[in-house]
Amino acid sequence: MINWFKYAAPQRFYPLAGTLVRWCGWLAALLTLVGLAIGLLIAPTDFQQGEAYRIIFIHVPASWMSMVIFVAMAFWSAIGLAFNARLAFMLARALAPTGALMCFLALWTGALWGKPTWGAWWVWDARLTSELILLFLYLGYLSLHAAIDDTRRADRAAGVLALVGVVNVPIIYFSVKWWNTLHQGASVSVGAAPRMASIMLLGMLIMAIAFWLYSIAVTLARVRILIREREAEAAWMEQLKETA
Amino acid sequence: MNWNSIGEFTAMGGYGLYVWGSFLMVALVAAAEVTQLRLRARALDKLAFAAGEQA
Numbered sequence: 001m002i003n004w005f006k007y008a009a010p011q012r013f014y015p016l017a018g019t020l021v022r023w024c025g026w027l028a029a030l031l032t033l034v035g036l037a038i039g040l041l042i043a044p045t046d047f048q049q050g051e052a053y054r055i056i057f058i059h060v061p062a063s064w065m066s067m068v069i070f071v072a073m074a075f076w077s078a079i080g081l082a083f084n085a086r087l088a089f090m091l092a093r094a095l096a097p098t099g100a101l102m103c104f105l106a107l108w109t110g111a112l113w114g115k116p117t118w119g120a121w122w123v124w125d126a127r128l129t130s131e132l133i134l135l136f137l138y139l140g141y142l143s144l145h146a147a148i149d150d151t152r153r154a155d156r157a158a159g160v161l162a163l164v165g166v167v168n169v170p171i172i173y174f175s176v177k178w179w180n181t182l183h184q185g186a187s188v189s190v191g192a193a194p195r196m197a198s199i200m201l202l203g204m205l206i207m208a209i210a211f212w213l214y215s216i217a218v219t220l221a222r223v224r225i226l227i228r229e230r231e232a233e234a235a236w237m238e239q240l241k242e243t244a
Numbered sequence: 245m246n247w248n249s250i251g252e253f254t255a256m257g258g259y260g261l262y263v264w265g266s267f268l269m270v271a272l273v274a275a276a277e278v279t280q281l282r283l284r285a286r287a288l289d290k291l292a293f294a295a296g297e298q299a
Contacts, residue, residue, distance in 0.1 A: 042246075045257065051259045051263060101273050105273055112266045214274065218277055218281060228288050
């Protein structure tokens, strides 16, 4: 049996994260190449949307990640608040910039897809508006964290924001069902046959896995930096005490 | 394979601006994020090295 709690200590987690960063990073790069080959070269033209539909291969993975990362952020914040675990708070903090970037990419690629298919870069539709709110929640988390000097207090305050803000995620997910949106319904959902050709679906799923691995790699790389910064500060304090 | 020439591939059936505008932004964001993390890690390396020299 592996004792997983062992890795809750930042100094033990640090080397493990380093190995994971390398593996996930290379796998993400490899899968991106495969996904792009399928998405841009092999998958056929869509009979309704022409070549514009190819944006799906990055739009859907980025949108999924923007939601998944926020849920993960709320989860680690909850663990951090409940058990006062510093590594959990560092994970939450490390996820936020990547989540914000995924959210931005979902909106950007969505605008570039909306223009040729709907005739508008932006509409105040429930799906688009709730995703924009998610971007503001990410930026709010990061600003709040940056505004408080004491790291422990910043972790707690931003953690509460993540826990409250996570209610927005199911709203985004179900918005296309609950309201009559211009945004199309889900192409892929649990318990229903996917509404797209299997080669398109394969390309999209490979890209989604690549986005997952990329997110894990950059988040863990950021956690390593946070560990070094926060733990180094403690060591620095020790040195300061010795010389004083 | 859907494409007969490089020109056809870059034109994306008239949707080139939208398709490439999307893919390019994803590439830029990923490159920027990875570069920023590398620079931060290197800055910490330098800091640790400087601290080691002083000690």
